[in-house]
Amino acid sequence: MTAMHADSEASRLEKAEDLRQLRESAEDFASRASPLVRARGLRGTALGYDRAFWDALVEQGWTGLLAPQECGGFAQGFAAAAVIVDALAMQLAPEPFVPAVVFAGRAIELSGGGPVHAELLQDLVGGKSIPVVAFEEQSIATAVDLTPRTVRAEKFSGGWRISGTKFNVRAAAGADGFVVSASLPTGSQSLFWVPVASAGVAVESRQTTDGGDSATLALDGVVVPDRHLLSQGSRAEEALTRAFDEALVMTSVELLAIQRAMFAMSLDYLRNRVQFGRPIGSFQTLQHRAVDLLIQKELTAAALGEIVERLDHEGAPRMRSRDASRAKARAAAAAVQIAKDSVQFHGAIGYTDEFDLGLYVQRTIVLSAWLGNAWMHRRRFAALDNVTEGAQA
Structure with missing residues (x-):
C-alpha cells in the first residue's frame, strides 16, 4: 500500500469513527429529549413544535452543521447532517430542521457571500431566526416546478416591491422570514429575503396530517430593501435548485428512518400477537409480506447511502438533481407501502390515534408529499436520466 493510499484509508476510517460517535450522541440526545410523547403533545399547537427545543438544537451545534465557519457554522457536510436528521426523525421530532437548516440555510448560502447572507446564516446558526423557503405557486402541483411565474418583483427607487402568492410553505407559522423566489421584469428569476413582519405579508396556516403546519403566503406589494435581494439570474436558479435537491435527499433520510x-x-x-395458539408471524403469508417490506427498506438504504455520499462532492447539477429525485421517489414510495402494510399487520389497533404507529404513518403522509411525491420525482428522474457522469449541464 502506497503512502497516499494509506493516508486515504486512515482519513476514511477517521471520518467513519467521527460519524459513529456523532450518531451515538445524536440518538441518545433525541431519545431522551424528544420521546414520542412530546411529538404527540405538540400536534395541533400554534407552531406545531417547541421553540425551546429548537434552542436545544442550537446548543448542540446542529443548526450550524452545514453553515460555513465564517458564519459561525461547522461546515461538516451532508453525511453528518444525515446522522442528525435520522436521529430526530426516529423520534418524530417536529422541529423544522430540514426546511430551515437544509433548504433555507443552503439557499441563502448558495445565493452569495454578502453581508446580508452572512447575517442571515449567523442568525440561523445562533437560533435567532428560523427561515423557510416559499417557492410553490400552485396549491396542488402535478410536476416539480421551481420557476417563479406569478410572484413578481419590481425595482423602484427605494428597493423592491414583491407581489403574488406562494403555497404549501411548510413550517411557516413559526418562521421569522422567508426565502422567496420571484420573477423579474427581465424574465429572469430571483431570491429575496422577506421578514415575516414586513407590511403586506399575510400567512394563512393550516394544520397538516401530522399536526404541523403548511401555509399560504400572500405578498401584497411587500417592499424590501436592495440588500434583501439574495441573488438573481442563473445564480438564483442554481441556488434554489441545489438547495431543493439537498432538501429532497435529507427528507428521504427522514423517510428511511420512519420506515x-x-x-x-x-x-x-x-412476533408477539398470538392467534389460533401461535404468533401471527409464523403464518407464511405474513412472513412473505414482511420480507417484501424488508426489501423495500433495504433498497432505500442502499440508494441513499451512495447519494448522500455524493452530495458532499461537487458534481454536475443535473446529475445531482437526478440523484435527488431518485432518492425521493424511492424513499416516498417505500415509506407509503410500509405504512399501509404496517397498519394492516396491526389490525384494528393500527387505525387508532392512541397507538404510536399512527404518528409515523401521519408523518409519512406529510413527508412523502412535501417537495413532490414519488410519481412527480419519477417523471423528473426520467427527464434527467440521459445525463452521463461527465455532463456539466
Missing part, C-alpha cells in the same frame, strides 16, 4: 421505525414495530407485533 425503519414502522418496520421494527411491525416485526415486534408479528
Whole structure:
C-alpha cells in the first residue's frame, strides 16, 4: 500500500469513527429529549413544535452543521447532517430542521457571500431566526416546478416591491422570514429575503396530517430593501435548485428512518400477537409480506447511502438533481407501502390515534408529499436520466 493510499484509508476510517460517535450522541440526545410523547403533545399547537427545543438544537451545534465557519457554522457536510436528521426523525421530532437548516440555510448560502447572507446564516446558526423557503405557486402541483411565474418583483427607487402568492410553505407559522423566489421584469428569476413582519405579508396556516403546519403566503406589494435581494439570474436558479435537491435527499433520510421505525414495530407485533395458539408471524403469508417490506427498506438504504455520499462532492447539477429525485421517489414510495402494510399487520389497533404507529404513518403522509411525491420525482428522474457522469449541464 502506497503512502497516499494509506493516508486515504486512515482519513476514511477517521471520518467513519467521527460519524459513529456523532450518531451515538445524536440518538441518545433525541431519545431522551424528544420521546414520542412530546411529538404527540405538540400536534395541533400554534407552531406545531417547541421553540425551546429548537434552542436545544442550537446548543448542540446542529443548526450550524452545514453553515460555513465564517458564519459561525461547522461546515461538516451532508453525511453528518444525515446522522442528525435520522436521529430526530426516529423520534418524530417536529422541529423544522430540514426546511430551515437544509433548504433555507443552503439557499441563502448558495445565493452569495454578502453581508446580508452572512447575517442571515449567523442568525440561523445562533437560533435567532428560523427561515423557510416559499417557492410553490400552485396549491396542488402535478410536476416539480421551481420557476417563479406569478410572484413578481419590481425595482423602484427605494428597493423592491414583491407581489403574488406562494403555497404549501411548510413550517411557516413559526418562521421569522422567508426565502422567496420571484420573477423579474427581465424574465429572469430571483431570491429575496422577506421578514415575516414586513407590511403586506399575510400567512394563512393550516394544520397538516401530522399536526404541523403548511401555509399560504400572500405578498401584497411587500417592499424590501436592495440588500434583501439574495441573488438573481442563473445564480438564483442554481441556488434554489441545489438547495431543493439537498432538501429532497435529507427528507428521504427522514423517510428511511420512519420506515425503519414502522418496520421494527411491525416485526415486534408479528412476533408477539398470538392467534389460533401461535404468533401471527409464523403464518407464511405474513412472513412473505414482511420480507417484501424488508426489501423495500433495504433498497432505500442502499440508494441513499451512495447519494448522500455524493452530495458532499461537487458534481454536475443535473446529475445531482437526478440523484435527488431518485432518492425521493424511492424513499416516498417505500415509506407509503410500509405504512399501509404496517397498519394492516396491526389490525384494528393500527387505525387508532392512541397507538404510536399512527404518528409515523401521519408523518409519512406529510413527508412523502412535501417537495413532490414519488410519481412527480419519477417523471423528473426520467427527464434527467440521459445525463452521463461527465455532463456539466
